[in-house]
Amino acid sequence: MANVISDETIDYVGILSKLELSEQEKEQAKKDMGRMLDYIDKLNELDTSQAEPMSHVFPVHNVFREDVVTNEDLREEILANAPEQKEGQFEVPKTVE
Numbered sequence: 001m002a003n004v005i006s007d008e009t010i011d012y013v014g015i016l017s018k019l020e021l022s023e024q025e026k027e028q029a030k031k032d033m034g035r036m037l038d039y040i041d042k043l044n045e046l047d048t049s050q051a052e053p054m055s056h057v058f059p060v061h062n063v064f065r066e067d068v069v070t071n072e073d074l075r076e077e078i079l080a081n082a083p084e085q086k087e088g089q090f091e092v093p094k095t096v097e
Contacts, residue, residue: 003038005029009033013029
């Protein structure tokens, strides 16, 4: 285990995460963090020079459809259902003075 986590680091992480850890929990957290950092170091050993950068793990394509109007202007039919209308719009009672 090349990465050794200090007691100060564990205390600082505890403060940031607003956790109160017992001494046993602190020791376990130190071991866990050390293993995580060791794994990251192991990943850094990989040769990624031939790997293409990507923005997402899965191939993502634009799934948006083309914005096309599919219905005609039904304004007059819709306004025919309005109890009151004014200048081609619904007229509603005033709610704010």
